[in-house]
Amino acid sequence: MKKSIKAFASVLAAFSLASCGINQGDINGADGTTEIISEEPDIATSDDASMDASQNDAEEEYVVQPAPVTVEGRPEEEGSLAPENRYSLAGVHEVDGRQGVAYGDECYYISGSTTLTKYDSEWNKVSEAEDPFAGFENEVNHIGDIDVYDGKIYAGVEYFMDGESKNIQIAVYDAESYQLVNTYSFDESSGQTEVSGIAIDPDSGSIWMTSWTGDESGRYLYRYDLENGSYKGKVHLQCPPQWLQGIAYYNGCLYMTADDGTADLGEPDHVYKTRIAEDSTTANVVLERTLDDVTLQGEVEGISFDKTSGQMLISYNRGSQIVLGMVKGFYEGYTEEIHEVFLYNIEGFKREYSFEEIDECVDGSGWNLILVNKDNPVPDDYTVSLTDLSNGKQVDTRIYPALQKMFDDARDSGIDLFVREGYRTREDQQSIMDNRIQEYEAQGYTAEEAEDMAKQYVAIPGTSEHELGISVDINANSNVSSDDTVYTWLNENAYKYGFIKRYPENKIDITGINNEPWHYRFVGQKAASEMKELDMCLEEYLDYISE
Ligand SMILES: [Zn+2]
Numbered sequence: 001m002k003k004s005i006k007a008f009a010s011v012l013a014a015f016s017l018a019s020c021g022i023n024q025g026d027i028n029g030a031d032g033t034t035e036i037i038s039e040e041p042d043i044a045t046s047d048d049a050s051m052d053a054s055q056n057d058a059e060e061e062y063v064v065q066p067a068p069v070t071v072e073g074r075p076e077e078e079g080s081l082a083p084e085n086r087y088s089l090a091g092v093h094e095v096d097g098r099q100g101v102a103y104g105d106e107c108y109y110i111s112g113s114t115t116l117t118k119y120d121s122e123w124n125k126v127s128e129a130e131d132p133f134a135g136f137e138n139e140v141n142h143i144g145d146i147d148v149y150d151g152k153i154y155a156g157v158e159y160f161m162d163g164e165s166k167n168i169q170i171a172v173y174d175a176e177s178y179q180l181v182n183t184y185s186f187d188e189s190s191g192q193t194e195v196s197g198i199a200i201d202p203d204s205g206s207i208w209m210t211s212w213t214g215d216e217s218g219r220y221l222y223r224y225d226l227e228n229g230s231y232k233g234k235v236h237l238q239c240p241p242q243w244l245q246g247i248a249y250y251n252g253c254l255y256m257t258a259d260d261g262t263a264d265l266g267e268p269d270h271v272y273k274t275r276i277a278e279d280s281t282t283a284n285v286v287l288e289r290t291l292d293d294v295t296l297q298g299e300v301e302g303i304s305f306d307k308t309s310g311q312m313l314i315s316y317n318r319g320s321q322i323v324l325g326m327v328k329g330f331y332e333g334y335t336e337e338i339h340e341v342f343l344y345n346i347e348g349f350k351r352e353y354s355f356e357e358i359d360e361c362v363d364g365s366g367w368n369l370i371l372v373n374k375d376n377p378v379p380d381d382y383t384v385s386l387t388d389l390s391n392g393k394q395v396d397t398r399i400y401p402a403l404q405k406m407f408d409d410a411r412d413s414g415i416d417l418f419v420r421e422g423y424r425t426r427e428d429q430q431s432i433m434d435n436r437i438q439e440y441e442a443q444g445y446t447a448e449e450a451e452d453m454a455k456q457y458v459a460i461p462g463t464s465e466h467e468l469g470i471s472v473d474i475n476a477n478s479n480v481s482s483d484d485t486v487y488t489w490l491n492e493n494a495y496k497y498g499f500i501k502r503y504p505e506n507k508i509d510i511t512g513i514n515n516e517p518w519h520y521r522f523v524g525q526k527a528a529s530e531m532k533e534l535d536m537c538l539e540e541y542l543d544y545i546s547e
Pocket residue numbers: 045046047048421466471472473518519520
């Protein structure tokens with residue numbers, strides 16, 4: 001929101017960053033990931049049939065996904081503000097609109113000073129508000145940074161004329177139709193003189209506003225109630241960033257963009273971070289990132305986080321020369337201002353899946369109930385789309401959210417486990433079989449005997465559930481958890497995530513496979529719950545539901 005005069009810099013300059021006592025040492029470091037490397041697992045599980053422990057492979061590494069250190073919601077006590085995140089530039093997309101950016105429901109939203117535009121996940125423009133200023137009781141003509149929450153666009157809007165703002169409001173639009181559904185006027189007693197950025201913090205039920213102009217710019221964040229828009233007070237930032245533009249909430253912290261670099265001198269702008277305790281009236285600010293990899297000769301605007309892909313989004317303008325807050329021409333090589341969104345991958349980002357998402361992957365086509373056993377081989381035309389796990393194993397992409405959530409929850413309960421075996425090709429299975437036959441031959445058995453014996457322990461190629469990609473062998477990280485602890489937890493909890501213990505002890509006569517407390521098969525939450533309730537294995541359950 002480049003429209004007022006930078007004379008306020010002198011006011012802000014009085015707040016020397018050096019005097020604020022932020023320890024630079026706290027600002028750096030923090031890798032953001034925890035790698036849990038297991039010792040050699042105690043139980044070998046590389047076949048469908050049970051194997052003896054001598055078949056263990058060499059040391060296995062961790063889990064479904066390395067568990068990063070995440071901050072969930074608000075901390076109980078004020079901790080270090082050291083950045084949890086590291087960022088790497090992942091892409092740039094040109095957009096229409098110079099003010100703000102927001103992510104919601106797998107779409108991106110861009111605000112211009114007078115526009116609201118939606119882009120799909122591939123950054124194709126899909127729609128635009130016809131008249132974002134329609135329906136206001138108190139007239140507005142300017143939109144700042146935006147946020148999207150619960151199907152609504154939240155925009156900081158105002159009437160801006162001759163360097164003055166009035167009618168500052170929080171505008172709430174339906175994110176599909178752009179219909180104005182609500183407005184909340186700002187509280188004049190707050191001292192806020194304009195609105196540049198807006199952020200929704202669902203954890204504390206707050207709407208936060210920033211101001212770019214005025215004596216208070218950078219010194220305060222203004223808090224409003226997410227439910228009813230009432231003013232809840234302002235928070236004094238220590239130290240105050242200069243020229244706050246955008247604001248976004250992510251993982252318990254507020255992130256703010258400040259166009260505090262002077263474009264003419266090639267100085268970069270910055271992202272700052274603060275964590276605000278409930279009811280606190282002050283909050284410390286630290287530098288989160290220097291934006292030295294954006295295209296310079298420009299200025300930062302909005303900020304948002306894509307919580308699906310785990311990216312930070314920064315909107316940025318370049319090309320125009322801004323003097324005293326007004327566009328006064330263009331830098332060499334430019335004939336117009338260019339608006340772009342810079343995407344940054346966040347190292348250590350960890351997506352959390354919900355039970356609803358697990359449920360959604362069961363689409364009614366029956367893929368989750370396919371039966372594979374010695375009488376029912378994997379169909380020749382079976383295809384599978386795979387997701388790589390962090391230790392190199394692979395699973396059917398459709399079961400990944402369920403598997404990840406199950407592992408996240410297990411770890412939250414202090415259980416440490418990892419995927420020992422996931423998807424296996426027909427060739428993988430054949431080579432396991434061939435190796436086993438060779439072992440028996442080496443022990444002096446005839447070829448025929450060796451093959452018969454191997455088939456007692458190794459699924460015949462084409463009949464292993466691992467070839468589906470929806471079965472996993474799960475082992476304990478024996479540094480932390482015993483096998484018993486892991487198998488017990490899985491036995492009691494896996495059904496909630498749609499997994500069943502495929503080869504239980506009491507069904508050997510039906511499955512034809514020995515007890516395998518580590519082999520879990522995805523069938524979906526409904527089927528898994530019913531099978532647990534009825535004490536049925538998959539063969540029994542399929543008969544039961546076909547009756
Ligand atoms: Zn298995």
